[in-house]
Amino acid sequence: MNFELTEERQMLQDSLRRYLAGASGDVWAGLADLGVIGALFPEEKGGYGGAGFDLAVVFEELGRADLDVPLIDNALLPGLLMTAAGQDVEPLIAGGQKIAVAHGETAARYDLNWVETRADGDLLTGEKCVVVGGEAADVLIVSARHSGTADVQDGIGLWLVERDAPGLRLQGYEIAQGGRAAEVSLTDTPGTPLMTEGYAAIVQAMAAATLAEMAQTLGAMDVAVAMTQEYLTTRKQFGRPIGSFQALSHRLVDVMVAVEQARSMVILAAAHLEAEEPVRGRHISAAKNLIGRSGRLVAEECIQMHGGIGMTEEYALGRYAKRIVMADHRFGDTDHHLEQFIALGAA
Amino acid sequence: MDLNFTAEDHAFRAEVKAFLAEKLPAALADKVRLNQGLSKEDHDFWHSQLNARGWLATNWPKRFGGAEWGTVQRHIYEEECALAHAPRVVPFGLAMLGPVLQKFGSEAQQAHWLPRILNGQDWWCQGYSEPGAGSDLAALQTRALRDGDHYVVNGQKTWTTLGQHANMIFCLVRTDPDAKKQEGISFLLIDMDTPGIEVRPITLIDGGVEVNEVWFTDVRVPVENLVGAENKGWTYAKYLLTHERTNIAGVGFSRAGLDTVKRIAIRARSGGRPLIENPHFAARVAQVEIDLMAMSTTNLRIVSKAAAGQAPGIESSLLKIKGTQIRQEITDLARRAVGPHAMPFASDGVDGNAPVPDPLDAGAVAASYFNNRKLSIFGGSNEIQREIYAKQMMRDAK
Numbered sequence: 065m066n067f068e069l070t071e072e073r074q075m076l077q078d079s080l081r082r083y084l085a086g087a088s089g090d091v092w093a094g095l096a097d098l099g100v101i102g103a104l105f106p107e108e109k110g111g112y113g114g115a116g117f118d119l120a121v122v123f124e125e126l127g128r129a130d131l132d133v134p135l136i137d138n139a140l141l142p143g144l145l146m147t148a149a150g151q152d153v154e155p156l157i158a159g160g161q162k163i164a165v166a167h168g169e170t171a172a173r174y175d176l177n178w179v180e181t182r183a184d185g186d187l188l189t190g191e192k193c194v195v196v197g198g199e200a201a202d203v204l205i206v207s208a209r210h211s212g213t214a215d216v217q218d219g220i221g222l223w224l225v226e227r228d229a230p231g232l233r234l235q236g237y238e239i240a241q242g243g244r245a246a247e248v249s250l251t252d253t254p255g256t257p258l259m260t261e262g263y264a265a266i267v268q269a270m271a272a273a274t275l276a277e278m279a280q281t282l283g284a285m286d287v288a289v290a291m292t293q294e295y296l297t298t299r300k301q302f303g304r305p306i307g308s309f310q311a312l313s314h315r316l317v318d319v320m321v322a323v324e325q326a327r328s329m330v331i332l333a334a335a336h337l338e339a340e341e342p343v344r345g346r347h348i349s350a351a352k353n354l355i356g357r358s359g360r361l362v363a364e365e366c367i368q369m370h371g372g373i374g375m376t377e378e379y380a381l382g383r384y385a386k387r388i389v390m391a392d393h394r395f396g397d398t399d400h401h402l403e404q405f406i407a408l409g410a411a
Numbered sequence: 412m413d414l415n416f417t418a419e420d421h422a423f424r425a426e427v428k429a430f431l432a433e434k435l436p437a438a439l440a441d442k443v444r445l446n447q448g449l450s451k452e453d454h455d456f457w458h459s460q461l462n463a464r465g466w467l468a469t470n471w472p473k474r475f476g477g478a479e480w481g482t483v484q485r486h487i488y489e490e491e492c493a494l495a496h497a498p499r500v501v502p503f504g505l506a507m508l509g510p511v512l513q514k515f516g517s518e519a520q521q522a523h524w525l526p527r528i529l530n531g532q533d534w535w536c537q538g539y540s541e542p543g544a545g546s547d548l549a550a551l552q553t554r555a556l557r558d559g560d561h562y563v564v565n566g567q568k569t570w571t572t573l574g575q576h577a578n579m580i581f582c583l584v585r586t587d588p589d590a591k592k593q594e595g596i597s598f599l600l601i602d603m604d605t606p607g608i609e610v611r612p613i614t615l616i617d618g619g620v621e622v623n624e625v626w627f628t629d630v631r632v633p634v635e636n637l638v639g640a641e642n643k644g645w646t647y648a649k650y651l652l653t654h655e656r657t658n659i660a661g662v663g664f665s666r667a668g669l670d671t672v673k674r675i676a677i678r679a680r681s682g683g684r685p686l687i688e689n690p691h692f693a694a695r696v697a698q699v700e701i702d703l704m705a706m707s708t709t710n711l712r713i714v715s716k717a718a719a720g721q722a723p724g725i726e727s728s729l730l731k732i733k734g735t736q737i738r739q740e741i742t743d744l745a746r747r748a749v750g751p752h753a754m755p756f757a758s759d760g761v762d763g764n765a766p767v768p769d770p771l772d773a774g775a776v777a778a779s780y781f782n783n784r785k786l787s788i789f790g791g792s793n794e795i796q797r798e799i800y801a802k803q804m805m806r807d808a809k
Contacts, residue, residue: 170770171680173750178683193768194751215683237767240756240777247768301547311794360743367784371545371792372570372622375615375784382616386781393746393753399691 067331073121076103076113080122084129091133096159104140109147110154116275116337120330123276127283127387130380132242134197136280138162141273145205145222148265149258164201166192166225166248167266174396176266177217183208187252188223189231196394198246199236202227206248206255207262222262223255230254241390242383267341271348274395275333278355281391282330285323285359288366288384292316295370312369319365322358329354342408349404355391356398363388414708416487424487431495434460440496444671445774446782448619449498451576455531457498462529468505475513475525482717485658486710493663494670501573504528504535507651508581511598515639515647524600538568538582538601538625539648546795548583549592549645553627555584555599562586562599562637564607564630570789574610574623578603587642598644600636607631615785617778618756652791659727659790660710660734665703668741672696675748675773686748695747699740706733725803728796735786735793742780745773753777 069077083098095101103118105111113119119140126135142163143153155161170193172178181190188208198204204225212219225232231253236246259265296307296316307313329351336347363385367374374381392398416424439453461467469485471477480488492499500506509528512521527533544551553566564584574580580601587595603610607630612620639647673696676687686692713726746753753776755767787793 168751170752171683173679173681173686175682193770194754196754235768237755237757239754240781241754245754301545301550306546309794311797364739364784368787368792371788372540372785375781375788377614377616377618382781386616389746389780390754390777393751397747397750399689399695399747402691 069117069121073117076100076118077121077125080125081128084125084131087129087131091131092138092162093159095133095135096157101135101139101143101159102157104135105143105147105153105157110152110157116272116334119272119276119337120279120334123279124283124286124330127280127285128287129283130287130383134200134243136273136276137164137195137197138200140276141165141269142201142205144269144272145258145262145265148268149222151258161203162197162201163203163205164195164197165205165207165269166195166198167205167207168193168195171214174400175215176270177220177263178215179207179209179220180214181206181208181250183210183221183223183255184252186223186255186257188225188250188255189252190250192248192250194239194245195234195248196239196243196245198234198248199244204232204248205258206250206253207266208255210260217263218261220263220266221260222258222265224258225250225253225255239390241387267345270395271344272337274348274352275330275337277391277394278326278333278351279330281355281359281388282323282326284384284387284391285326285362288362288381288388289316289319289323291381291384292319292366292369295373306369315365316369319362322361326355326358326362346405346408349396349401349408352396352401353398353405356401359388359391360398414711416483420483420487423484424491427488427491428495430464430466431491431497434464435495435497439498443496443498444667445769445772446776446779447774451534454498454501454576458500458531461500462531467500467529468509470506471509471513471525475509475521476529477509482714486714489658490663490666493661493667496667501534503537503572503577503581504533507537508535511581511638511647511651514650515598519635520600520638533579534573534577536571536574536577536580536603536623536625538571538580540570541567542569546792548648549596551583551585551596553582553584554588555586555597555632557586557634558631560634561631562634564599564601564627564632566627568625568627569613569622571610571623571625572621572789574603574625575612575620580625581638583644583648586644590642593645595642596644596648597641598638598647599632600638601627601630601632605630605632615782617775617782619778619782653727660706660730661738661786662703662707662710662734665706665734665737665741668738668745669696669700669703671773672741672744672748675745675771675776678771679748679750692748695744699737699744702733702737702740706737709733725800728791728800731790731796732793732800738786739783742776742783745776746780749773749776753780 087094100122102111103113103122106114142165143156146153169180188206206223206225207220209219210221231251233249234246236244239245296312297305299306333347333351336344367385370381373379458467466478468477469480473479512524541551555562555564580603582599582601583596584599585595586597607628609626611624613622614620677685679686681689749771752771757767
């Protein structure tokens with residue numbers, strides 16, 4: 065048994081951490097130049113990674129940085145759907161192309177099989193919600209149903225839709241964790257077919273995206289805890305550091321224990337990303353459930369232990385806390401993954 | 412034991428409901444329900460409606476223009492207002508300063524300041540916390556030096572809620588730096604237009620501005636603005652804090668919040684069915700509802716004790732701790748209920764931000780969740796409340 069990173073991943077982690085510590089300007093181009101986007105995809109697709117632990121390393125570092133870079137939404141998730149469809153992702157890896165995935169719908173909540181958007185031949189009509197990175201994308205991958213009722217896994221196809229395609233409307237807005245998303249409305253919008261039956265590819269890509277989101281959240285939790293530890297040792301009230309009060313120090317220990325549990329779950333999920341279903345799904349769901357619970361504890365306790373200062377936008381802790389809590393609203397929340405875990409049985 | 416309200420109580424509740432139905436505009440109630448943030452005009456409007464009815468200063472004696480209600484009436488009134496999504500009455504003048512002036516102020520101060528609170532001429536804010544004096548409030552450093560018939564004030568206050576709207580601030584200032592820390596503090600009333608005062612807004616993580624920093628540089632304050640005796644301010648501050656803790660359980664707010672959660676969960680779909688039918692979500696709602704049933708009864712036990720003339724002591728700490736836990740849990744349920752739609756994030760909507768899509772008619776639930784982290788921090792953090800409770804417990808054990 066060995067929990068150490070390989071030498072290559074250690075190097076990736078080091079160089080990414082160094083880069084992010086001083087990153088400014090066009091971070092997307094910087095990450096592409098550093099080869100970070102390539103680390104998300106396997107060699108046969110033009111990358112040099114793509115394994116669960118590659119994703120864990122990259123996104124944990126990204127989560128430590130006080131930046132909002134939609135690497136999951138504009139690179140990983142669309143790239144995996146493109147490769148599943150046998151498409152070239154080299155422009156994506158080079159950083160010259162951004163794609164976003166418009167799959168989620170209001171009625172679907174977190175269910176991947178629920179698609180009401182209809183395909184009439186290659187003309188798509190429907191409403192896609194909270195498409196992160198949608199405005200920044202040159203092209204969208206849109207899921208639509210060519211057959212079956214809204215809730216069946218068969219009959220969901222994928223299309224490439226240009227940003228300026230007729231009948232396509234985007235309404236963009238800020239999102240709570242930082243960055244932007246959009247509501248996407250399609251009315252007889254022409255698309256280029258990518259896959260006829262896309263459900264399995266969606267499940268697989270979303271599993272990787274969920275792992276990435278969890279690793280990113282773990283990175284953010286590490287920073288939030290370190291900031292709180294620092295605050296408890298430096299902030300004085302009643303003539304002594306507030307961390308000398310057990311009412312706070314014991315709670316910080318509980319938070320730290322929760323983060324170590326979360327770290328173990330990211331490792332476990334990364335190790336099972338390439339496993340067959342239902343083993344993969346069960347591990348991903350177990351991890352997302354635990355991280356949803358521990359993330360809430362970490363964010364709320366770190367704010368509380370800071371007091372008012374933890375609630376200000378100017379101080380970084382609040383931004384990390386928002387990223388940690390809002391991660392629960394991406395790729396299925398605590399309850400959704402509890403249900404998935406139960407449904408997938410004792411695999 | 413009789414857990415029922417009296418016939419008079421029921422009649423009073425009906426009267427409050429009728430008033431709210433008549434006077435509270437639906438658009439204003441929606442703003443409150445959807446956490447869209449209220450403008451100064453919204454607050455002023457609602458205060459004027461209440462004042463016209465004589466219901467603005469519910470806890471003041473009649474001789475000062477108050478309603479002089481008992482604790483049970485106030486409880487009913489506050490609950491009905493919350494359920495109707497009425498704006499919360501801005502407490503700084505009405506619930507905090509008013510009682511202090513009535514108990515410790517001079518007749519001249521009472522005659523001058525109290526009517527101006529009722530008619531909205533003055534908007535008060537609270538100058539208590541400082542960067543180095545949060546939970547340890549008595550460590551405050553803002554100095555007031557006597558210079559003839561003025562005090563000269565230098566220092567900084569922070570977390571000044573709605574200070575951006577205020578024209579007056581009541582401050583705790585240090586008038587004797589050599590005394591023990593609780594003993595050299597005085598209670599001063601300061602006009603915000605005095606030269607040397609600067610208000611800097613603080614943006615919170617929900618994107619809104621409701622707290623401020625207030626800086627004082629050689630601010631000259633007439634000595635007649637001292638409340639009570641010099642160096643006795645801590646006594647008045649503690650008295651004020653006991654008033655700050657009225658309605659601290661916020662049972663009405665929790666009821667209203669739970670109603671909102673249920674309404675969202677009826678609209679939201681999960682697997683083609685209303686989310687409210689999802690067993691995991693339904694269980695979460697039920698747990699909080701059960702906690703709230705207990706809290707509501709605990710609150711009434713303490714209310715009726717207070718009605719019988721027993722001043723609530725550590726019970727107010729109990730109400731603060733459990734009441735805020737429940738309110739925060741409800742804001743957590745609301746953000747869960749909307750699922751991915753919790754992510755769109757627009758501050759206020761009053762800053763010229765385009766409204767974000769809200770298919771579940773839920774309002775700014777994530778912003779509300781983050782904003783309400785404040786409940787367990789302000790007004791004496793829940794840790795401080797436990798400390799108060801624990802100290803009393805140890806004293807009682809002796």
